[in-house]
Amino acid sequence: MGAVTQAGAVGAAAMVAEAAGADGLGTGGPGTGGPGTHGGDRPLLSAERLTKRYGGRIGCGDVSFELWRGEVLGIVGESGSGKSTLLSCLSGHLAPDTGRVLYDAGDGSVDTLALAEAERRRLMRTDWAFVHQNPRDGLRMGVSAGGNVGERLMGTGARHYGNIRAAALDWLARVEIAPDRIDDRPSAFSGGMQQRLQIARNLVTGPRLVLMDEPTGGLDVSVQARLLDLVRGLVREMGLSAIVVTHDLAVVRLLADRLMVMKDGHVVEQGLTDQVLDDPQHAHTQLLVSSVLQV
Amino acid sequence: MSEAGYNFAYLDEPTKRMIRRAILKGLAIPGYQVPFASREMPMPYGWGTGGVQVTAATLVPEDTLKVIDQGADDTTNAVSIRRFFQRVAGVATTTRTAQASVIQTRHRIPETPLAEGQILVYQVPIPEPLRFLEPSETETRKMHALEEYGLMHVRLYEDIARHGAIATAYAYPVQVEGRYVMDPSPIPKFDNPKLKSAAIQLFGAGREQRIYALPPHTRVVSLDFEDHPFDPAKADAPCALCGATGAYLDEVVVDDAGGRLFVCSDTDYCETRRAEGRVGAAAE
Ligand SMILES: Nc1ncnc2c1ncn2[C@@H]1O[C@H](COP(=O)(O)OP(=O)(O)O)[C@@H](O)[C@H]1O
Ligand SMILES: [Mg+2]
Numbered sequence: 001m002g003a004v005t006q007a008g009a010v011g012a013a014a015m016v017a018e019a020a021g022a023d024g025l026g027t028g029g030p031g032t033g034g035p036g037t038h039g040g041d042r043p044l045l046s047a048e049r050l051t052k053r054y055g056g057r058i059g060c061g062d063v064s065f066e067l068w069r070g071e072v073l074g075i076v077g078e079s080g081s082g083k084s085t086l087l088s089c090l091s092g093h094l095a096p097d098t099g100r101v102l103y104d105a106g107d108g109s110v111d112t113l114a115l116a117e118a119e120r121r122r123l124m125r126t127d128w129a130f131v132h133q134n135p136r137d138g139l140r141m142g143v144s145a146g147g148n149v150g151e152r153l154m155g156t157g158a159r160h161y162g163n164i165r166a167a168a169l170d171w172l173a174r175v176e177i178a179p180d181r182i183d184d185r186p187s188a189f190s191g192g193m194q195q196r197l198q199i200a201r202n203l204v205t206g207p208r209l210v211l212m213d214e215p216t217g218g219l220d221v222s223v224q225a226r227l228l229d230l231v232r233g234l235v236r237e238m239g240l241s242a243i244v245v246t247h248d249l250a251v252v253r254l255l256a257d258r259l260m261v262m263k264d265g266h267v268v269e270q271g272l273t274d275q276v277l278d279d280p281q282h283a284h285t286q287l288l289v290s291s292v293l294q295v
Numbered sequence: 296m297s298e299a300g301y302n303f304a305y306l307d308e309p310t311k312r313m314i315r316r317a318i319l320k321g322l323a324i325p326g327y328q329v330p331f332a333s334r335e336m337p338m339p340y341g342w343g344t345g346g347v348q349v350t351a352a353t354l355v356p357e358d359t360l361k362v363i364d365q366g367a368d369d370t371t372n373a374v375s376i377r378r379f380f381q382r383v384a385g386v387a388t389t390t391r392t393a394q395a396s397v398i399q400t401r402h403r404i405p406e407t408p409l410a411e412g413q414i415l416v417y418q419v420p421i422p423e424p425l426r427f428l429e430p431s432e433t434e435t436r437k438m439h440a441l442e443e444y445g446l447m448h449v450r451l452y453e454d455i456a457r458h459g460a461i462a463t464a465y466a467y468p469v470q471v472e473g474r475y476v477m478d479p480s481p482i483p484k485f486d487n488p489k490l491k492s493a494a495i496q497l498f499g500a501g502r503e504q505r506i507y508a509l510p511p512h513t514r515v516v517s518l519d520f521e522d523h524p525f526d527p528a529k530a531d532a533p534c535a536l537c538g539a540t541g542a543y544l545d546e547v548v549v550d551d552a553g554g555r556l557f558v559c560s561d562t563d564y565c566e567t568r569r570a571e572g573r574v575g576a577a578a579e
Contacts, residue, residue, distance in 0.1 A: 117441065118441040121443065140428065140449075146452070147452050151446070154445040154446075154452065155446075159448070160521045160522050161522050161523050183457065
């Protein structure tokens with residue numbers, strides 16, 4: 001815990017880490033030691049000058065930032081501003097034209113884009129999680145809820161059916177899905193349940209870093225609120241670091257410690273969430289904030 | 296002598312060389328699916344065109360060929376493939392497992408243990424064991440390359456969740472030498488232990504254009520869970536004709552009144568035992 005508290009130099013990260021409390025660390029699930037156990041004086045993730053073009057069009061341009069342990073970074077911007085492109089470059093789904101993504105779980109920094117594919121994919125299914133906007137992209141629709149949650153465990157060597165099932169039941173409970181739905185397929189679930197199942201499926205291996213692309217995108221407002229509460233609780237409990245991409249400022253207000261505002265592929269403003277939203281400096285941010293106030 | 300107008304074993308020499316290269320590559324990388332340019336054969340897909348091409352590329356004039364379908368030499372599929380090679384290769388044929396140098400099979404492994412020097416050729420409909428849950432060929436190839444086999448256990452998990460036990464009874468997936476996960480073709484899981492064999496085992500999928508192989512004595516492990524170990528299942532009863540207790544049985548209707556008997560599916564095994572004087576309950 002001490003290591004993370006030293007990261008308190010980084011303001012928001014320390015607040016989240018303290019809110020998580022010492023027992024937050026025990027809930028990281030099997031496989032990893034949980035976050036914050038080492039290497040607190042270096043960022044968990046560093047993006048260095050990421051640029052991705054689609055032909056002549058810029059997807060994201062020259063984006064750099066650092067993400068600290070236990071911190072939630074929000075990325076906002078209007079449609080087409082490059083949020084998804086940036087997230088895909090971070091997750092390795094897209095190869096940026098230039099730039100680096102460094103990840104440091106405490107045992108030294110790795111250049112994730114330079115990793116052999118096997119290593120990168122192993123990292124993705126153990127230490128990282130990716131929550132898609134559309135649950136269909138992140139779930140196996142032909143596999144039961146329990147199988148969906150258990151897949152990452154089996155993918156990392158779990159070979160005891162009873163234990164896998166117990167972990168799946170535990171995780172369904174944590175995302176508020178009734179245990180008697182464990183053998184149902186996600187196609188029988190509502191949109192909100194599918195999204196919660198996708199989260200359970202991702203968090204079961206106790207990852208350190210969660211990337212989310214418009215996690216509340218297709219959901220009704222009331223369902224959105226419940227999902228956000230759930231995500232916020234899990235982030236605190238597990239001491240997760242997260243990057244949340246959204247066009248919805250209400251989402252980042254609730255979840256993010258820090259905010260990056262994008263326009264035309266570039267970061268135009270960044271800072272602590274409350275500061276950026278309450279006292280936006282860049283004209284584009286002012287526009288975004290004022291339009292949300294009108295809603 | 297083979298029939299005039301055909302090259303030995305029907306396929307032309309360059310094609311046989313191409314298939315032999317795929318076979319050798321398969322033997323060098325046990326369990327790995329080697330793509331090959333499958334040729335049109337004078338029989339429809341589903342009749343074992345993959346196995347037939349592998350057999351054609353494997354046969355030499357001195358070979359003795361046995362062909363079985365579901366363990367029997369006298370089924371339509373087995374008879375027509377055997378006749379085909381009699382005509383186009385002029386090789387000797389047999390129904391006796393022990394006397395065959397090449398055995399082409401669909402859905403069974405002979406009960407009589409195979410010996411070094413024998414070759415068992417399987418007809419394979421769907422070579423990709425991951426296809427069931429991952430439809431993308433690009434993705435399944437990547438999963439094999441990176442040894443990402445969690446999905447195979449998801450398939451077994453689903454089985455247990457739905458049926459209380461691993462219900463997969465045919466084409467039960469195996470891992471080869473601790474590396475490639477392989478579909479053993481739709482043999483009953485009862486036969487899986489026989490996949491560890493002194494013979495060379497070759498698998499041919501015609502429509503899907505894949506060949507894979509097991510060299511002699513390759514370690515083949517059926518996938519399972521610690522708390523649901525692989526169970527090849529035993530026959531509940533001895534064979535009604537020969538009394539065999541450790542053989543795979545088929546249920547056959549024996550008279551117009553709908554009387555049924557359980558008898559060896561491997562007809563050669565059953566006949567050999569009866570010739571040695573062993574009798575089952577129905578033959579006493
Ligand atoms: N696959 C693609 N091919 C071409 N242009 C793309 C592609 N994906 C995104 N873009 C373009 O890149 C820019 C950023 O898009 P995107 O990252 O999807 O933004 P956001 O997620 O903020 O809506 C947009 O101008 C978009 O049209
Ligand atoms: Mg987007």
